[in-house]
Amino acid sequence: MEDPKKSHSVEDLEQKIYEQKFTNDVTARSGFSHPDLNVNTEWQHEQPKKSEYVSTVPQARAGSFFKKIFIISVLFFVISAGAAAFVFYGGFNIVSSDKVNVEFVGPVSVGAGDELAFDVIVDNQNATPLLDAQVYIDYPNGTKNAVDITQDLLHTKEELGDVAAKTQLRRTVRAILFGQVNDMRDINITLEYGVNNSNGLFKKEKTYKVAIVSTPLTITVNNPPEVPSGQELTFSIDVVSNTSVPIDNLIVRADYPFGFEVVSASPVATFDTNIWKFDRLKPGEKQTITITGRAEGEENDERIFRFTAGTGNAADEKAIVTTYLASSESVFIKKPPLAMQITLEGSTGKDVVIAPSTSVGGTIRITNNNATPLIDGKIMVTFSGSALNPQSPNGRGALYNLTTKTLTWDRTTYNELDVIDPGEMITVGFNLGTLSNSALAALKNGTITMKMTSTASTVGAERLITSVGSRNVKVQSLINLSPRLVYSIGPFKNSGPIPMRADQKTTYTVYLTLSQPANGVREAEVRGFMPSSVRWVGTTSPSNENITFIPERNEVVWRVGDIPAGEAGKPSREVAFQVEYSPVFSQINSTPVIMDDITFKGIDVFTSQQINVSGLKLNSSLIADPNYSTRDGPVRP
Numbered sequence: 001m002e003d004p005k006k007s008h009s010v011e012d013l014e015q016k017i018y019e020q021k022f023t024n025d026v027t028a029r030s031g032f033s034h035p036d037l038n039v040n041t042e043w044q045h046e047q048p049k050k051s052e053y054v055s056t057v058p059q060a061r062a063g064s065f066f067k068k069i070f071i072i073s074v075l076f077f078v079i080s081a082g083a084a085a086f087v088f089y090g091g092f093n094i095v096s097s098d099k100v101n102v103e104f105v106g107p108v109s110v111g112a113g114d115e116l117a118f119d120v121i122v123d124n125q126n127a128t129p130l131l132d133a134q135v136y137i138d139y140p141n142g143t144k145n146a147v148d149i150t151q152d153l154l155h156t157k158e159e160l161g162d163v164a165a166k167t168q169l170r171r172t173v174r175a176i177l178f179g180q181v182n183d184m185r186d187i188n189i190t191l192e193y194g195v196n197n198s199n200g201l202f203k204k205e206k207t208y209k210v211a212i213v214s215t216p217l218t219i220t221v222n223n224p225p226e227v228p229s230g231q232e233l234t235f236s237i238d239v240v241s242n243t244s245v246p247i248d249n250l251i252v253r254a255d256y257p258f259g260f261e262v263v264s265a266s267p268v269a270t271f272d273t274n275i276w277k278f279d280r281l282k283p284g285e286k287q288t289i290t291i292t293g294r295a296e297g298e299e300n301d302e303r304i305f306r307f308t309a310g311t312g313n314a315a316d317e318k319a320i321v322t323t324y325l326a327s328s329e330s331v332f333i334k335k336p337p338l339a340m341q342i343t344l345e346g347s348t349g350k351d352v353v354i355a356p357s358t359s360v361g362g363t364i365r366i367t368n369n370n371a372t373p374l375i376d377g378k379i380m381v382t383f384s385g386s387a388l389n390p391q392s393p394n395g396r397g398a399l400y401n402l403t404t405k406t407l408t409w410d411r412t413t414y415n416e417l418d419v420i421d422p423g424e425m426i427t428v429g430f431n432l433g434t435l436s437n438s439a440l441a442a443l444k445n446g447t448i449t450m451k452m453t454s455t456a457s458t459v460g461a462e463r464l465i466t467s468v469g470s471r472n473v474k475v476q477s478l479i480n481l482s483p484r485l486v487y488s489i490g491p492f493k494n495s496g497p498i499p500m501r502a503d504q505k506t507t508y509t510v511y512l513t514l515s516q517p518a519n520g521v522r523e524a525e526v527r528g529f530m531p532s533s534v535r536w537v538g539t540t541s542p543s544n545e546n547i548t549f550i551p552e553r554n555e556v557v558w559r560v561g562d563i564p565a566g567e568a569g570k571p572s573r574e575v576a577f578q579v580e581y582s583p584v585f586s587q588i589n590s591t592p593v594i595m596d597d598i599t600f601k602g603i604d605v606f607t608s609q610q611i612n613v614s615g616l617k618l619n620s621s622l623i624a625d626p627n628y629s630t631r632d633g634p635v636r637p
Contacts, residue, residue, distance in 0.1 A: 095195040095202070099125040102135075102191050102206040112178045112324060113216030113243030115146050118208065120171045122191060124163040130193035133160040138188040139175055142311050142322025146174035149245045152314075163193070176245070178311060178322050179212040216243040217281070219252075219307055219327045228336030229297050231467065232263060235329075237289040237307055239281070247281040247311075251320050252289065255306040259296040259333075261350050263470065266290045271318050294350070294469075297333035305329050338374065339367040340454045340467040350471065353607045356440045356478045358433070359392070365427045366454045366467070368420040374456035374465065377417030379409040379428055382453075387434045387446030387475040395430035420456060434475055443518050444565050445606045446475035474607045477519035479563075481526065481600045481613045484511040484624035491541040492578045498628060499636045500620060502585045507537060507578055510595060510618065512558060514573040516566035517604075521611065524560035524602035528595045528618075529553065530579065537578040545575045556595070563602070581620070583635040591619045591633045 106118020120137075124130050135158040145151040158171050177185050191204040220238040227233040237254075241247055254274040256262070262273045267289065270277040276289055295303055306328045310320035344352045344362045354360055364381070368374050383393055383405045393400055397414035398407045409428050411418040416426050432448065440446055452469045486509050487494050496506030512526055530536070536549045536556070546559040558575050583592055598616035603609070621633035 095126045095128055095130065097202065097204065100130065100191070100193070100202075100204055101125075102189055102204050104189075104206070104208045106208070107210070109211040109213045110177060111214035111216075112180075112212050113176060113245060113247070114214075115174060116177055116210060117146075117172060117174045120158070120173055120189060121168055122160060122163055122170075123168045125166060127165050128196055129165055130163040131195060133163045133169070133191065133193040134158065135160060135171065136190040136192070137173060138190075140177070140179075140185045140187070142178040144176040144178070146176055149176060149248065177210060177212065178216060178324055180323055180325060181212060181215055183212040185210050185212060214242070215325045216247060217241050217250075217309060217324055219309055219325050221305075221307060221327055221329045223305070223329050223331060225330075226332040226334050227295050228339070228467070229299075229333050230294060230339060230341065230469065231336055232292055232294050232469070233331065235289075235291045235293075235305065237291070238286055239278075239289070239309060240286045241281045241283055244283050246283065247324075248279065249312040250278040250281050251310055251312040251318075252276045252278070252287075253308045253320065254289075254291065255308070256293070257303040257305060259301070260293050260303060260305075261296075262291065262293045263350065264292045275318055277312060277317070295331060295333060299333065299335045301333040303331045303333060305331065335369050336467055337368075337370050338454060338456055338465045338467045339369055340452065340469055341365045341367075342450075342452055342469050342471055344450075344471055344473065351474055352471070353474045353476055353609045354434070355476050356434060356446075357437050359431055360433070360448070360473055361429070361431050362450075362471075363427055363429045364452055364454070365425055366420070366456075367425045368422055368456070370458070370465075371422055373422060373459060374420040375418065375459060376411060377420050377426065377454070377456040378411075379417070379454045380452070381407045381430060382451045383407075383432060383448065384451075385446070385448035385473070386443055387440060387473070388448045389433045389435050392433035393430060394432075395428060397428065398430065417456075437478055440475060440478050441515070441518060442566065443475075445519055448473040448475070476607050476609055477517040477521060477604045477611060479517040479521065479600065479602070479611060479613065480515040481598065481616060482511075482513040482515075483528070483595060483598050483616055483618045484513065485509070485594055485618050485620065485622060486511065486625040487622060488625055488627040490576055492539055492576070494578070496580075497636075498622070499632045499634060500581065500583050501636055502583050502588055505580055505582045507580045508594065508620075509576055509578055511574060511576050511624075512598070514560065514563065514600070516572055517563055517611075518566050519607070520565045520605035521563040521602040522561075522605055524563050524600070526558040526560060526598070526600050528556050528598040528616075530556065530595050531593055533581065533583070533592075534594055535580040535582075537580055540575065540577045542575070547575050547577060560602070565605075585637075587635045588637050589634050591621050592635065594618050594620055 101123040103121040103123060104118055105121065110116045120135055122133060122135065137156045139153050143153045145153045153175050160169050163169050179185055187208040187210065189206045189208060192201050194201060218240050222236045224233055239252055256274060265273065267276065269275055278287055281287065297303065306326065308320060308323060308326045310323040313319040313321040341348065342362065342364055345360060364379055366377065366379065390402065390405055393405065393407055395407050398409045399413055400407050407430055409417060414428065420426060434440065450471045454467045455464055457464050487498055490509035492509050494507040494509060497504055498506065500506045532554060540547050548557050550557065556577065560573060563573060579594065581594060595618040598618065600613035602611050604611050619633065621630050622628035623630050
């Protein structure tokens with residue numbers, strides 16, 4: 001009998017197969033017979049064996065189950081799609097947005113400033129009504145109300161109510177559009193409506209486009225095509241209304257090129273030097289703007305001037321919200337045959353600001369830009385203005401005529417002007433002065449104006465060449481700041497010994513007084529510092545003046561604000577406050593400083609320059625007190 005523990009593993013058999021002598025020692029187990037096997041050589045489909053125990057529960061097939069689910073899903077989708085198509089296209093008491101239309105009947109173009117009338121048609125081709133239909137209309141900027149041209153028209157709302165099934169509703173809309181020629185203006189229409197059995201709002205949006213084919217006004221610019229560099233040129237701008245209705249809040253803006261400086265304008269610009277505002281331009285009315293200026297540049301430089309007209313913006317009065325018309329003009333710079341350059345106090349600008357009672361130095365340089373010599377040159381400067389000292393102008397090699405206030409250089413007094421060769425430059429100098437401080441104190445917006453003219457002739461006196469120019473001098477306002485210390489007078493009751501005693505407290509009243517300036521002053525302010533031994537009491541007068549004390553720096557600040565230009569008999573601005581001082585023994589026989597580094601600063605409204613007054617201080621001398629004298633100022637033991 002075979003040992004049951006003997007292994008017949010595949011590994012053992014494999015090892016024996018590959019031995020040189022292989023013997024099959026595997027014997028059949030006893031108890032098993034070996035019948036003859038009849039093997040069928042053809043493939044047969046194996047029949048499932050019946051189980052010994054037959055289950056009464058039918059076995060489901062996985063494939064059949066999923067197949068049924070798929071078929072059901074397809075049927076549901078087909079039925080749903082059919083129902084949706086029937087509802088959507090059949091209109092079975094349901095509103096289709098494709099059957100709601102917004103249409104327009106009106107012109108496709110209109111003249112700016114003319115009335116535009118068009119119809120808005122709401123067409124409902126559904127089997128059910130549109131409920132509480134409303135039309136919102138948004139107009140482009142610059143649109144005006146057709147009933148009242150002064151009123152802007154930006155948004156309107158039309159209540160249509162219910163729009164019955166298979167019907168149309170029509171509304172006529174009127175407005176006045178503005179814009180430039182060929183502008184396309186968009187009017188946006190939004191229809192809102194409700195439907196039965198729904199709380200939602202539905203919308204339909206359309207845009208009505210209208211082209212602008214004419215302008216409400218014209219701008220005609222008259223200017224020279226070229227101008228010598230540094231010489232004055234004049235523009236005239238004619239603005240004419242073409243509409244049958246008034247144009248309100250009209251803004252005309254000029255944009256100047258680099259190198260152009262405005263000398264004057266008529267009428268004076270409403271804002272800055274380039275913006276004019278007209279409250280109303282009547283139908284057919286013309287407004288003319290004249291601008292004189294000076295253009296600088298090199299030979300053949302092109303300077304482009306742009307002019308724009310339109311409706312002003314309510315939020316920004318300088319801005320144009322709707323442009324009616326824009327125009328541009330070119331001016332070419334040419335080298336002048338007799339160039340003239342003017343310098344005042346080292347500046348070639350139009351305006352120069354000087355302090356009162358100071359002299360002004362200037363030079364005039366002329367250059368012959370011709371290919372041939374010029375002869376009999378002459379330079380003249382004529383002075384005028386309220387701040388001029390008429391006896392002050394003088395110049396080396398010039399004659400001064402007091403009657404005409406004119407300095408003249410010619411070949412008899414300045415022989416360099418006899419013949420001016422091509423490219424030659426000749427320079428002359430002059431000086432002038434202002435009135436005295438006392439005279440300027442009563443003078444508002446003091447100015448000195450100079451008009452320069454240079455002439456020369458071509459050889460043989462065939463042609464006289466002329467060059468002109470002008471310059472202005474603005475005199476800064478004169479303002480006086482006077483600090484005073486008093487004891488016996490003023491709005492406060494003072495205490496303590498006079499003269500002061502060492503280690504004893506004495507109170508004083510400090511006055512700061514500003515004289516009325518000749519020009520208006522804005523952002524005025526006075527500051528002063530007190531030594532640490534001086535104490536701020538805290539009482540001030542008058543109560544409406546803005547005076548504060550900064551303890552960290554022991555500084556007094558008087559914020560004066562705006563000071564109007566001086567008027568005869570008008571009082572000065574003044575403020576008073578109380579301080580306390582306690583001297584020490586080391587200060588005996590001295591007059592200690594009560595307030596130091598007192599300064600004033602402000603902006604001159606006329607000159608736009610800052611005015612400064614500094615270097616003032618206040619000591620214990622009671623020179624301003626009528627009941628005391630300077631001998632009461634020093635500290636006593």
